[in-house]
Amino acid sequence: MKKTKASLIGTRMVCVDESLLTVKGEMKGRRNFWQRGLWKLQQRIYRASKRGDIKVVRKLQKMLMRSASVRYLASDSCDGGSIAVQQCLMQWALEPEWRARWELDDAVGSHFSSVGELLQAIAKSLENGPKLVWVIDLTRLCQPRILAQRLPDLPRSMGLNKARIDGALGCLLDAIALGELNHQLSRLIRELGNPGTTLIQYGEMMVILDDDMMAINTYQRAISDWLEKLEIPQVSDFYAVTNTANCVEENSPGFDLLGFHIRQFKNHHRRGLNYYTTISPSRESAHQHYRELATIVSSHKASRQGDLINLLNRKIADWFSQYQGANNRKIHRNLDRLIDRKLRSWAKRRHPDKPRNYWRRKYWQVTETGGCRFGCFHKGKWVSLLKHRV
Secondary structure (H helix, E strand, O other): OOOEEEEEEOOEEEEEEHHHHHHHHHHHHHHHHHHHHHHHHHHHHHHHHHHOOHHHHHHHHHHHHHOHHHHHHHHHHOOOOHHHHHHHHHHHHHHHHHHHHHHHOOOOOEEOOOHHHHHHHHHHHOOOOOOEEEEEEHHHOOOHHHHHHOOOOOOHHHOHHHOOOOHHHHHHHHHHHHHHHHHHHHHHHHHHOOOOOEEEEEOOEEEEEEOOHHHHHHHHHHHHHHHHHOOOOOOHHHHOEEEOOOOEOOEOOOEEEOOEEEEEEEOOOOOOOOEEEEEEEOHHHHHHHHHHHHHHHHHOOOOOHHHHHHHHHHHHHHHHHHOOOOOOHHHHHHHHHHHHHHHHHHHHHHOOOOOHHHHHHHHEEEOOOOOEEEEEEEOOEEEEOOOOOO
């Protein structure tokens, strides 16, 4: 008869088989041993990639893909079936190789981790005057992972060009595609030796700022040829060029980037500066924000006024935190006017038979400055709708 060990859990006695505890301990020890073996293989791939020995890299990657212990770890960490396990193995095999390549790559562009740093860098590059801008967004052509699947540097033995990639492997392929595009642009900038060119990258977006239209056309032709070799379909909007202060062909001054509109105006008042830069919320982001607010009002027709105000204030507070460095009085004034009109329709619908002054006095309270504010007492506290104006 097997020995048992009793343990007290709460007020119940549970009998645990000691042989099962031994098996679990052995499996945990084996798992740690297999993880160490995987780490050693990845370190060998990383060092071989840094040496530039592609033949050894491919050999070690095949060894990792065929290892029974590594496959067990992949099946244990993935919830899906055989396809998910295979993609996990591909990620473990490719990641050390490309991390080594990125460390050796002498990129010209600057990478930023926050939108605020990105906007500051763009504003600093525009201090000397207007520039031509080319915003590179790979998502206009295709998903970056599709471009990465067609790169000749990826091992063909993995069959990446035939599989549908998702999850962590898809994010890795997106980073590989963006890194290769950055490498191509950096090489071109070094070859031309143009000091006025600025390359900025944030996530999947890249921005090139330059004074010379000929230089930007050179970059576009080279990138177009590179994409044609990879059989990526071309889109005319992908190559749109704008100017921060003047019109370029049919494009209006300024450009949109990550929900912001960046534009320069001629300075007639300040001395020493011919142009000044403005950063404001873009029209599309303002329209999207208003649609979200209008949806909240439309879906809470029977809710209490305090609950509606709290929901709207959360959205407006998120807007403040996202666009606190970008102020545009005209856009904020229009947003306040539109949401006030929407709330009037909301109040009128609740009291269709009452006169206008009734629901205005009921839902809009007079402030100390003499204006009206959409507010009420809710759960013992005074709550009122926030304004977009800063």
